[in-house]
Amino acid sequence: xxxxxxxxxxxxxxxxxxxxxxxxxxxxxxxxxxxxxxxxxxxxxxxxxxxxxxxxxxxxxxxxxxxxxxxxxxxxxxxxxxxxxxxxxxxxxxxxxxxxxxxxxxxxxxxxxxxxxxxxxxxxxxxxxxxxxxxxxxxxxxxxxxxxxxxxxxxxxxxxxxxxxxxxxxxxxxxxxxxxxxxxxxxxxxxxxxxxxxxxxxxxxxxxxxxxxxxxxxxxxxxxxxxxxxxxxxxxxxxxxxxxxxxxxxxxxxxxxxxxxxx
Amino acid sequence: xxxxxxxxxxxxxxxxxxxxxxxxxxxxxxxxxxxxxxxxxxxxxxxxxxxxxxxxxxxxxxxxxxxxxxxxxxxxxxxxxxxxxxxxxxxxxxxxxxxxxxxxxxxxxxxxxxxxxxxxxxxxxxxxxxxxxxxxxxxxxxxxxxxxxxxxxxxxxxxxxxxxxxxxxxxxxxxxxxxxxxxxxxxxxxxxxxxxxxxxxxxxxxxxxxxxxxxxxxxxxxxxxxxxxxxxxxxxxxxxxxxxxxxxxxxxxxxxxxxxxxx
DNA sequence: CGTGGTATTGACAAGTCTCAAGACGAGTGG
DNA sequence: CCACTCGTCTTGAGACTTGTCAATACCACG
Numbered sequence: 001x002x003x004x005x006x007x008x009x010x011x012x013x014x015x016x017x018x019x020x021x022x023x024x025x026x027x028x029x030x031x032x033x034x035x036x037x038x039x040x041x042x043x044x045x046x047x048x049x050x051x052x053x054x055x056x057x058x059x060x061x062x063x064x065x066x067x068x069x070x071x072x073x074x075x076x077x078x079x080x081x082x083x084x085x086x087x088x089x090x091x092x093x094x095x096x097x098x099x100x101x102x103x104x105x106x107x108x109x110x111x112x113x114x115x116x117x118x119x120x121x122x123x124x125x126x127x128x129x130x131x132x133x134x135x136x137x138x139x140x141x142x143x144x145x146x147x148x149x150x151x152x153x154x155x156x157x158x159x160x161x162x163x164x165x166x167x168x169x170x171x172x173x174x175x176x177x178x179x180x181x182x183x184x185x186x187x188x189x190x191x192x193x194x195x196x197x198x199x200x201x202x203x204x205x206x207x208x209x210x211x212x213x214x215x216x217x218x219x220x221x222x223x224x225x226x227x228x229x230x231x232x233x234x235x236x237x238x239x240x241x242x243x244x245x246x247x248x249x250x251x252x253x254x255x256x257x258x259x260x261x262x263x
Numbered sequence: 264x265x266x267x268x269x270x271x272x273x274x275x276x277x278x279x280x281x282x283x284x285x286x287x288x289x290x291x292x293x294x295x296x297x298x299x300x301x302x303x304x305x306x307x308x309x310x311x312x313x314x315x316x317x318x319x320x321x322x323x324x325x326x327x328x329x330x331x332x333x334x335x336x337x338x339x340x341x342x343x344x345x346x347x348x349x350x351x352x353x354x355x356x357x358x359x360x361x362x363x364x365x366x367x368x369x370x371x372x373x374x375x376x377x378x379x380x381x382x383x384x385x386x387x388x389x390x391x392x393x394x395x396x397x398x399x400x401x402x403x404x405x406x407x408x409x410x411x412x413x414x415x416x417x418x419x420x421x422x423x424x425x426x427x428x429x430x431x432x433x434x435x436x437x438x439x440x441x442x443x444x445x446x447x448x449x450x451x452x453x454x455x456x457x458x459x460x461x462x463x464x465x466x467x468x469x470x471x472x473x474x475x476x477x478x479x480x481x482x483x484x485x486x487x488x489x490x491x492x493x494x495x496x497x498x499x500x501x502x503x504x505x506x507x508x509x510x511x512x513x514x515x516x517x518x519x520x521x522x523x524x525x526x
Numbered sequence: 527c528g529t530g531g532t533a534t535t536g537a538c539a540a541g542t543c544t545c546a547a548g549a550c551g552a553g554t555g556g
Numbered sequence: 557c558c559a560c561t562c563g564t565c566t567t568g569a570g571a572c573t574t575g576t577c578a579a580t581a582c583c584a585c586g
Contacts, residue, residue, distance in 0.1 A: 088430065092515045096433055098426050110426060112419035118426060155418040156375035162425035163361050163373060163381060167351065169432035170359055170476030172543075174574075205533060213433030215575055220534055236533075236583085252355045435575075437542075468565060478543060483566055499551085499565075 027051055033080055033104045033192075055131040056080070066108075066121040066129060073111030075133045076151075079103050082127020083202035086119040087210070097211040099165065100124070100203060102188050106132075106154040124202040169213050171251065174222040177212045180251035182232065186241060197244065201237040290314055296367045296455075300341045300393070318394040319343070329371075329384040329392060336374030338396045339414075342366050345390020346465035349382040350473070360474040362428065363387070363466060365451050369395075369417040387465040432476050434514065437485040440475045443514035445495065449504060460507065464500040 028034050028051045055075075059082075060066070066077060069089060077084075084101040086108075098119055101107045111117040112134075123129075134151070168180045190196035201208075205223075209216040226232045231247050233240040241247060291297050292310045300317075318338075322345075323329070329340060332352060340347075347364040349371075361382055364370045374380040375397075397414070431443045453459035464471075468486075472479040489495045494510050496503040504510060 088426065090430075090515055091512075096430055098429055110419055110422040113416050113423065118423055152415065152418065153376050155415065155422070156373055159373040159418070159421060159425060160376065160381055162422060162429065163351065166361055166425065166428055166432060167353075167359055169429055170473075172476065172573085204531090210433075213435065216533080217535085217576080218574060221574090224534080249354075252353055435541085467563090479565080480544085480567085481542060484542090487566080 028054060031080060033078070053132065054078075055133060057129050057131060059126055059128045060123045062123055062125050062127075064123045066123065067111075067117050069117060069120045071111075071117045071120075073108070073115045073117055075131045076106055076108040076112075076154075077121070077129045077131055078106050080128040080130055082129075083124040084121050084127060084129065085124050085203060085207060085211075086121045088119055095210055097207055099161065100185075100207075100211065102185075102192070104192050105161075105188075106158060109151070109155055109158065124207070165211075168251075174212075174214055174218045175225045176251050177214070178208075178219065178222040178226065179231070179247045181208065181212060182239060182241065183244065183247055183251060186244065197241040199239055201239060291317060294343060296341065296343055300367060300369075316395065317341075318396060320392050320394060322389055322391045323386045325386055325388050325390075327386045329386065330374075330380050332380060332383040334374075334380045334383075336371070336378045336380055338394045339369055339371040339375075339417075340384070340392045340394055341369050343391040343393055345392075346387040347384050347390055347392065348387050348466060348470060348474075349384045351382055358473055360470055362424065363448075363470075363474065365448070365455070367455050368424075368451075369421060372414070372418055372421065387470070428474075431514075437475075437477055437481045438488045439514050440477070441471075441482065441485040441489060442494070442510045444471065444475060445502060445504065446507065446510055446514060449507070460504040462502055464502060 027047075029047045034047065066084065069087075079101045081103055083103075084105075084107060085097055086099045086101065087095045087097045089095055099107065101121075107121060108117065108119075110119060132151075164184060168177050168184070171177045171180060185199065185201070186196045189199055203211075204216075205219045206216040209219045212219070223232075223234055226247075227234055231241075231243045231250070233242055290310075291300075291314045294300070297310065329347060332350075342364045344366055346366075347368075347370060348360055349362045349364065350358045350360045352358055362370065364384075370384060371380065371382075373382060395414075427447060431440050431447070434440045434443060448462065448464070449459045452462055466474075467479075468482045469479040472482045475482070486495075486497055489510075490497055494504075494506045494513070496505055
């Protein structure tokens with residue numbers, strides 16, 4: 001139980017956060033992510049209350065850290081716009097990417113148990129994130145408990161995502177992993193109402209490689225193969241899924257999306 | 264919000280569960296896992312209350328399902344004794360193992376978001392598990408909120424474990440993955456006060472292969488190599504870590520254990 | 527028009543998968 | 557007690573895939 005007590009103490013000053021970003025008020029009411037974020041499920045009339053719980057940060061430039069490995073855990077975050085990668089540094093200095101966060105995705109909650117971030121998080125492009133000081137959720141009554149449960153929901157979804165990641169990693173052929181990866185991105189964009197078959201990847205080939213456990217050259221060759229087989233079209237980071245069906249059969253895996261239809 | 268409402272409804276009859284197991288009362292007070300489970304952090308005097316929240320199942324035989332993929336989510340579980348594997352079936356019928364659960368580990372929470380289990384769970388050996396009906400945690404006051412937060416903690420730990428799994432999967436050499444795998448098992452046993460350098464694996468080589476994304480033959484060869492290099496001794500599933508230090512350097516990855524010292 | 531980061535492509539070495547054959551061990555029934 | 561069986565584990569050999577090193581192409585930016 002000390003963990004929780006400590007948590008409340010540590011997060012008592014949400015305005016002085018990692019990196020010293022200052023907070024800026026942007027209304028949840030007008031946020032296009034309001035149905036996917038912590039506010040999901042609450043009535044619109046209550047959104048202003050949620051607004052008080054969430055701290056909207058200034059947009060951050062590509063490459064900026066939101067938090068680093070080992071940083072004290074203060075709160076989780078949600079991506080409002082842009083994209084974020086989370087990673088862990090291996091003892092040999094290599095960077096293993098543990099996740100890519102798109103708008104609506106929550107990250108950083110893995111630090112809750114130890115009150116310390118196991119991952120670092122970096123903006124892949126100019127991004128806006130919202131901080132969710134948990135002590136606010138835990139302190140306030142009634143409706144806040146709704147939000148508290150929403151945290152559970154988000155954690156649960158995160159776990160699905162991580163399972164999905166493991167499934168990709170376990171595939172033995174590079175073009176299968178890439179297929180699954182692209183379909184996963186596509187699903188997530190689709191669920192957020194964005195173009196699902198024609199999009200731009202926010203991360204480098206090297207990032208993808210470190211995410212999928214292979215070299216960037218192999219990533220490149222896998223893309224080349226998918227293009228050759230007319231399953232996708234690609235111009236650098238611009239991707240067009242020409243034949244998602246075959247792509248799905250190729251990856252052979254049912255990604256977690258099937259379990260999140262209603263989300 | 265509907266999710267939560269529905270959740271409470273669905274879990275209202277904890278005694279009629281998947282597979283029709285009947286519940287049996289075993290006191291949390293005397294459970295050796297009481298400091299690692301849902302009850303962690305609560306004062307001993309309160310354990311009887313926790314007891315009311317948790318449903319202890321009859322021991323289940325090796326191979327029995329605790330729940331299946333697609334099953335309605337009713338509650339998460341904790342392993343009290345034995346071992347459990349979670350898996351997802353791929354579209355080609357193969358079984359990708361997503362986790363091995365040792366005593367004290369929580370599983371099944373990934374089903375919370377969609378109210379449906381994305382994984383199936385099978386006992387690897389004769390095992391006892393406890394069910395944690397969430398509506399109990401969510402309904403009761405005061406101390407139950409402590410337990411509710413403990414669920415968050417456990418989820419957070421689960422996420423660390425999944426990250427750790429991804430790290431293993433991303434390693435490119437078989438003997439590195441196996442090293443990391445053995446160290447992970449070792450750490451988890453250690454944290455539960457069990458022998459950490461001399462233990463018996465509850466799962467088959469084939470299970471390990473499906474967990475680490477490689478064929479069972481390669482698993483076998485990797486074990487052979489570790490034995491040849493005198494890093495471990497092994498007689499089938501009995502494992503002895505002879506040189507954990509070098510094993511750690513070999514895997515090259517800091518596993519999540521470093522973030523859970525206090526757990 | 528450079529420049530630095532990123533992406534592609536080639537060639538060879540190294541590691542894994544697959545198919546296949548045995549070895550081992552626990553349990554069964556004669 | 558032994559032979560048998562089934563599942564598991566090990567080991568071998570060849571085909572295939574990927575990692576690595578290296579060269580080159582591309583692109584956005586100043």
